[in-house]
Amino acid sequence: MAFIEFHDVKKVYRSGEVRVEALRGMSFEVERGEICVIVGPSGAGKTTLLNILGGMDSLTEGRIVLDGEDISAYSPKKLIGYRRRDVGFVFQFYNLIENLTALENVELASQICPAPLDAAETLRAVGLGERLGNFPSQLSGGEQQRVAIARALAKNPKLLLCDEPTGALDYNTGKQILQLLEDTSRKSGMTVLIITHNSALTAMADRVITVRSGQARDMRLNPHPTPISQIEW
């Protein structure tokens, strides 16, 4: 049994008369410890997929199993618990709390989970050992995203979900962030899902899923992923 399984997942948004099918029977699998890149054009359903897998939205039909748990059957309350324990999120725009220092932002996440990593330690691990007391506005974009990654990792989640993690960063900084994600996965065996529209990143993945029109069109295994430092785009 695979770590993540999507079985014919459908998601329909209704607003009044309008009915939008965001996912139309998406099915794929991801194994534990893999770096999986989900690539596809805007509107293909990448974000919906992430929302549902991240426990932020419910699905209309189908089944999602994560590590043997059927999360599609969870109640909203259970979903919150799931977000709390099992998923780490990295946003495109970092979403740090402006009013909290880097350390406090990480603590915000670590203080509510059952088995967190040490917040300061995690920040040091992402290379921000010197910036613990800085507010987000005193950090560069790349540093902010590092804080965001630390915040996600500090929860010690089963799964790291990254939504365009480099979307708001310049080329070099973006590369460093991807390097950090890659290192994290390789070192700690964390399963990392990266959503991007940049198909150049597929080279670094163990598994590439191409999403189009709400369906997984292609799933490809990459037996020899290229280290990110060697990818150019």
Added chain:
Amino acid sequence: MKALSKNTYREILRSPGRFLAILAIIVLGSGFFVGLRVSQKAMKATANDYLDKTAFYDFSVVTTLGLTDEDVAALAADPQILDAEGSFETDALVNLGGSTDQVFAFHSLPERVNLPDLVAGRLPEAPDECLADSWTNLSVGDRVTVSGENEEDTLSLFAVREFTVVGVATSPLYLNFERGSTSLGAGTVAGFCYVPLGAFDADYFTTVYLRVPDMPAAYDDDYESRAEALEDRFTDLANERAQARYDRLVAEAEKELSDGEREYDDAYNEYITQRREAEKELSDAKAELDDAKAELTDAAQKIADGQAEYADGQRELADNERKLADAKAELDDAKRELDDAAREIADGRKAYDEGLAAFERERADAEQELSDAEAELDDALQELTDGEAAYEENRKLYEDGEAQYAEGLSELEASRKTLEDGEAQYQAGLNTYNAYAAALSKNEADYQAGLQKLEDGKAQLKAGLSNPMLLSSPAISGSYSTADELYDALMAGTVDQATLDFLDTLATMMSSELTVTEAVAAIRDGEATLAAAKSQLDSARAQLSASWGTLAASRRELDAGWRELSEGEAVLTESRAELDEAKEQLDEGRAELDEGWADYREGLAAYESARAEFDEAVRTSQAELDDALIKLQDAEAQYADGKAAYEDGLRAYEDGLRELQDGKAALEDAARELADAQQQYDDGLRAYEDGLREYEDARAEADREFADAEAELADAQAELDDARAAIDELEVPDAYLMSRRTNLGCVCFENDTSIVRSISSVFPVFFFLVAALICVTTVSRMVEEQRSQLGVLMALGYSRMKVMGKFLIYAGSATVIGCVSGILLGSWLIPLVVWQAYHIMYVFSDSIRFTFDLPLSAVTFALYLAAMMAVTWLSCRKEVGDVPANVIRPKPPKAGKRVLLERVPLIWNRLSFLWKVTVRNIFRYKLRVAMMILGVAGCTALMLTGMGINDSVKNVVDYQFTEISLYDYTVTFADPLTDADREAFMADTAGLLRDALFLHETTVTAVAGREEKEVQLSAVDASEAENVPAFMDFHDGSKALPFPQQGEALLNSALAETLDVKAGDSLVLRLEDGPEVPVTVSGVFDNYIYNTVYIRSDTLPGAPDLNYALALKAEGADTGEALAAILGRDNVLAASSSQEMRDRIGNMMESLIYIVLLTVICAAALAFVVIYNLTNINIQERLREIATVKVLGFYDFESALYVLRENLLLTLLGAAAGIPLGLALNAFVVGQIELDMIHFIPRVALGSYLASVALTILFSLLVDLFMLRRLSSIDPAAALKAAE
């Protein structure tokens, strides 16, 4: 509509909550301000209308002897008087049908001044009709009866004492519910009642009401000054009328007195004549009665003789009757005995018959049983005999079996012997075989050793031969190439001797043991020896195996023999067991048989003894039965004799009975005659007694009538004397002129409106400030949200003013709509609500007259508009003033910062993590914090003020009467008191009053520098000074003040403030009649009600009269009863009870609860608007942050707390800040309340602090609860959206 205007319009629609918040605060602010301001005006206007309509008086004139039509006409004729009307007024106890009486104030129905205002029904026309007070429960058709409990003086004032209510009305004389006090009943007046003047039996008016032309409306500011200017002139008029009244009264009284004296003389003469006639009639009647009495005595003697004779006859009869009864009793006993005997004989006969039957039955049964037993015994004997035969047969069989078994056993022993012999032979054979076998294996080992030795020799030889030197020697190498060849040749003997020798030599040389030749010979010998041994061995082996075969065969035979033997043994063992069993059975059979024999013998013996017993029993029973029969026959003979004797006795008794009845009849005749005589006597006696009673009644009545007539005559004489005395005593009456200020309702109304006004000065400040702040925060937030839009507009070329216009229009339209609707709504709603509250006390009008204060409204509107425009402009000036390029870029989010508190690690490190976040967030937006704290503080302060007013005003009476004025009553005496008066007062009120302090009381003008104030002066005699503390507790704060010495004075605090003096200052008291008394202020005491100066009597010139008293109620006495007792005294002019005062003021303050309610509602509205608005903005601004927190897995409640914690903290801070603010406001408002003679001191009760803080927190929590729902609905997915 232009696109830009559309944008503004849509902006309003897009965020209605925000727009409404501004609108609401403006509506609240302007509405409350204008509404409360207008309320006082509206109240006064309503009262003015009413007083105008009812032609309310300006002055009233009262004299101590009343006034008449002539006085009224004289007053009306004065040019400065518009109208004058006399009125007769008196308090009386009335009965409304219940068990208790109430006091009503009766008024003659006026026609021109102080007209009652009909609520229902019509005005009275006939003298027995009345108009009832709408404050009472009376309605048209009810009856009002002047109670018989009234004093005669009061009753005599009424020509009619029963009235029918034909109408219900309000009266301008009683604006509020207060009806005044009275000397009747419980001391309070329950209501007024208008009756036509004709219903009173009075020839004077108690009061004349005057109206003055061209006076301003009652509650207009200049009414008071105009009225005061007229007072002196009217006081003179009143005094004139008093003198005229006196003159007329004296003339009338003299005339009445001479008429009365004449009437008295006539009456006396008539009395003497009538008395003489009555005495004669009575003595005649007495003589007649004495005759009748003698006749009756004779008749009584005769009756007594007859009665004695009758009694003797009756006694004799009774003796005879008793004798007969004894005889009868004896006969009855004999009869009972006979009956018993007959019953016993019958029972005996029956018992005998039953005994005989039973005997026969038992004998038959016993005989049957005996024969059954005999049969059973015969059966048993037969069975035993059969059993013996069977036993003998079995014993024979067993003995045969035993013989057979012994035979088998000896056979078996024989064959065992044979087998044991065979076994011994077999063992001997086996031993021999084993010895042979051992020898054979030894020989075989020797043979193998020989063989080995031979092989060794051969090998040795071969080895010797293999020497290369030997082989290579010429002697050998020619014939034999190898050692094997040489060996074989040696063995075969084909080697020539030369070679042999060579070899032997060689061997010798080599010093071998043997030579080659010797070796070859030895080998050959060995081989021959070994072959012989082998053949020997083989033959021994064959022999051995043959003997083994023989042994095995004999073994098999032996085994078969043993098997047969054991089988034979088994058979024998089995037959032994069978035999033992048979033996056992036999023994058992024997035992059974023996037992059977024993049983049989026993049965036989039993049978024989039973038979003997039976025969004996039959004999005995037969004898008994025969005896019983003989006894029975004897008894029957005795019974027949007894019966004959009884019948003779009965006949003799019946003869005696007949004789007795004859005697009885004769006696009864005699009794009847006697009774007739008695009857006649009784009738005569009754007639005599009736006559006597009649006579005595007549005598008594005559005496009573004489006495009455004499008393009446004496009364008439006394009345005549009193009338004479009254005329002599009559003095010129005192006259009083009273203005409206003496009308309680009129004054109370003025005071009450001032409370409303003072409240109205508090609200506007808050609402104004909060409205401005809400406008600032809302507009700032809008500007921030729409920054880029502004940039675009500016980039498109719109002027700054136009861009700003959007916000100005937004705020401006909210202000215009809010102000207009607030002012209109407030002007209508607030007076309506206020009147609802005051209507409880002031029933004269159901509705308030709505007034609209245009200047006030215009100023309010302008002020709000200007302020809102200003703050809006200030809020967006900075953004709009920037260059478009900057504006179009999104503003970076407000950076996080460390707050000051973080530098205080003592506190900061103790805060939980989430509280740290809260603290930082709070200090991030300073303006909002200020506004929130101000709003919440305002909310708390408003409530504290409202409740504080309640505490200060409501409790002032309590403070006064529990902490300062300890007395229960004040009494004003009409005339100076002598020592005897004082003692009489105390004696008469014993039980109701505990103690009293008598003092001199007067009004003086206190002068200090340029300040003057008319005050009450109380002078206490030096000897009484030590008693004062029981009545008045003088203290300044917690410091007690001693009573002043000569030349000193104590002042109350409010007075000291007005006069601007303090302890140690000097003061001049100007007395009414001129002299001025300088005093030193010895102390200033706390006091809330009235201005009073206390001095010692000897400070005043001369000896001041005692005309006033403070009294303490006795323990357990009724307040009203004591007051009525005081008021009922002749010398008492007025009295009031502290309790009544407390009740009255307490009632007046009831309406304050509405004021408190109003402030609480206001405060709630304020809190809701502020907290809602701020939380709303806060949430909108931090939408992404909240969504992120939710993605991190915060539960709904946790993420709500993440935001709402700030509200809670700020609410607490605001509430704390609100307390000092509220205290200040309370002090201000209480200072604004003007009440006649009462000085309020701002006080706030602990409960009010708690309630206002608790309510503030409650309001805040309610908003939070509402916001909780909004926060729950935030979608965590919003965190993924791009930054705005």
